[in-house]
Amino acid sequence: MFGKSFRDRFLFPSEVVPLNHGSFGAVPRRVYQSYQQAIYDDLKFPDQFMFSKQAPEMEKSVKLVARVLNTDFTNLALIPNASTGINIVFRDFPFVKGDTVILTSIIYGACGNTVDYVVNRYGLNLKVIDIKLPSTEQAILGQFKEVFEETRAPGKAICIYDAICSMPGIRMPFELITRMCKQYGITSCVDGAHSIGMLNIDLSAIDCDFYTSNMHKWMYLPRGCAVLFVNPRWHDYIMPFPISHTYKNEPFYKRFIFYGSNNYNSFYCIKDALDFIQEDCGGFEKIREYCKGLSDGLIAHFGQDRIVKVDGATGDDLNFMVTVKVPLDQNQHEYFANAFKDKEHETKLIKFVENESLQKYKTFIQFGWHNNFMYVRFSCQIYNDLHEYFWGYERFEEVMKNAISECN
Numbered sequence: 001m002f003g004k005s006f007r008d009r010f011l012f013p014s015e016v017v018p019l020n021h022g023s024f025g026a027v028p029r030r031v032y033q034s035y036q037q038a039i040y041d042d043l044k045f046p047d048q049f050m051f052s053k054q055a056p057e058m059e060k061s062v063k064l065v066a067r068v069l070n071t072d073f074t075n076l077a078l079i080p081n082a083s084t085g086i087n088i089v090f091r092d093f094p095f096v097k098g099d100t101v102i103l104t105s106i107i108y109g110a111c112g113n114t115v116d117y118v119v120n121r122y123g124l125n126l127k128v129i130d131i132k133l134p135s136t137e138q139a140i141l142g143q144f145k146e147v148f149e150e151t152r153a154p155g156k157a158i159c160i161y162d163a164i165c166s167m168p169g170i171r172m173p174f175e176l177i178t179r180m181c182k183q184y185g186i187t188s189c190v191d192g193a194h195s196i197g198m199l200n201i202d203l204s205a206i207d208c209d210f211y212t213s214n215m216h217k218w219m220y221l222p223r224g225c226a227v228l229f230v231n232p233r234w235h236d237y238i239m240p241f242p243i244s245h246t247y248k249n250e251p252f253y254k255r256f257i258f259y260g261s262n263n264y265n266s267f268y269c270i271k272d273a274l275d276f277i278q279e280d281c282g283g284f285e286k287i288r289e290y291c292k293g294l295s296d297g298l299i300a301h302f303g304q305d306r307i308v309k310v311d312g313a314t315g316d317d318l319n320f321m322v323t324v325k326v327p328l329d330q331n332q333h334e335y336f337a338n339a340f341k342d343k344e345h346e347t348k349l350i351k352f353v354e355n356e357s358l359q360k361y362k363t364f365i366q367f368g369w370h371n372n373f374m375y376v377r378f379s380c381q382i383y384n385d386l387h388e389y390f391w392g393y394e395r396f397e398e399v400m401k402n403a404i405s406e407c408n
């Protein structure tokens, strides 16, 4: 059922070969139609929509998301994106000078900037866990433990870590890190931007302090659709951005039903996205099974030696993004190592690869440099056949050869 032939349920033009779902997601036709309808219903008679529909639609949607995440809906807020989620948590967290923030070296850039902002603003201590991949679950947990041990001190500490990192696209042992945070009295903030839809997230079992996920990635919603979970112990501290009419002395979730005039229409499509997942795809498990098959196929094709991941996972290590090392000869290695050290050169290179891939081949594969090697990141999706990744990789190699001569 899934594969390239399933792609006509999405909006992609026929000549496009989409291999990069992880960056911006993609919307099925039926969800797009609901989205258009939602915009129309909102705009055609604003008084009627805003007075009688807006709040009930938001409540209905937040309850549906609560079921997917196995938490009470009163702990959830619908927000535009994961960046907003991390900003809300870090800007509202009751920091005082001398508190500590712990993060990893592979944190998503925008989230790293948010942390940098509060660290400077409040005079906080910053501890960076340097993750070098590939690694093992044991080694990574050991690194967190070491930093947590030395953080035992007066003052609060909060640790931010990914469920699935963006670049390289690896799965972190976030459930175990959360458990360790609790042991050490450290506040846990899971950047799960890539998690809802891809992984089976059970927030009651994970029991973190904060968690955010985009729904416009692996849950097929239009961009501008994400969720923030706030553990009840923090409800009083966390306000929407912007603060609006529903303020103190109201349940946490109510502050996020309406917070400033805006376009809330992607939230009203959550039911439609879940219907697509159930009715067209047969449910989350069927999607996971297919994407796992693609990721296993990629691993078999490129060989375990070239796969960049966290080995030795004690639990489920499902990940729809597969990161593969790119072999380079000595000259190529030297060229790219220098290019990725120089911001201007790196930007030029990335722009060239984007343009060349999109214009010549109507495709794009994410790539980056980590721990002295180049990698590509494939996104496994229900609208792809395995051979498309191999085709895409060959195109990537061609583009990279041209990049060396064109971007010097």
Ligand SMILES: Cc1ncc(COP(=O)(O)O)c(C=O)c1O
Pocket (backbone or CB within 6 Å): 022, 023, 081, 082, 083, 084, 108, 110, 111, 162, 164, 165, 166, 191, 193, 194, 214
């Ligand atoms: C790990 C991670 N965190 C946060 C974000 C930010 O997501 P957004 O740009 O939708 O706010 C991303 C985006 O890809 C991400 O990969």
